[in-house]
Amino acid sequence: MIALIFCFIILFLLTKLFEKALDENLRKHLEENKNHGTEDEDVFEIESIHEEILDTLISFVRENNKKLELLSRDICEEAGEVATLVEELAELVKEQQExxxxxxxxxxxxxxxxxxxxxxxxxxxxxxxSQFNLQKPVSTY
Structure with missing residues (x-):
């Protein structure tokens, strides 16, 4: 009987120890879940920041594309003007050479x-x- 009581006491202590371990494990998981929830919020904030950065980058690229298109048009127009001036200059140079x-x-x-x-x-x-020399009298001595 003492052995049986001793077994019950050990079983009771092991149960309490197991409950305590389960409580600690549960608290640990709850904190991790809580942290995960915070991490999820942080991830959501980071993703929203990334989306804002991407939107800003996309709008910046679009603005720069528009500016580049305008610049390329201006360059094409100026290139046409320069080509005309070069042709006129070539004609002037040709005329001057002639x-x-x-x-x-x-x-x-x-x-x-x-x-x-x-x-x-x-x-x-x-x-x-020579005619004059022929007409000269020859001097004689």
């Missing part, structure tokens, strides 16, 4: 003419000199 070529050709002709004139004058002077 004018310079004509001037050089004219100068070369003038130099040729001057050279020929100088040659003719020199030849004329040589002829006159």
């Amino acid at each position: 004018t310079i070529a004509k001037c050089l050709s004219h100068q070369q002709h003038e130099k040729k003419n001057k050279k020929n004139t100088l040659k003719n004058e020199f030849t004329t002077i040589e002829r006159k000199e």
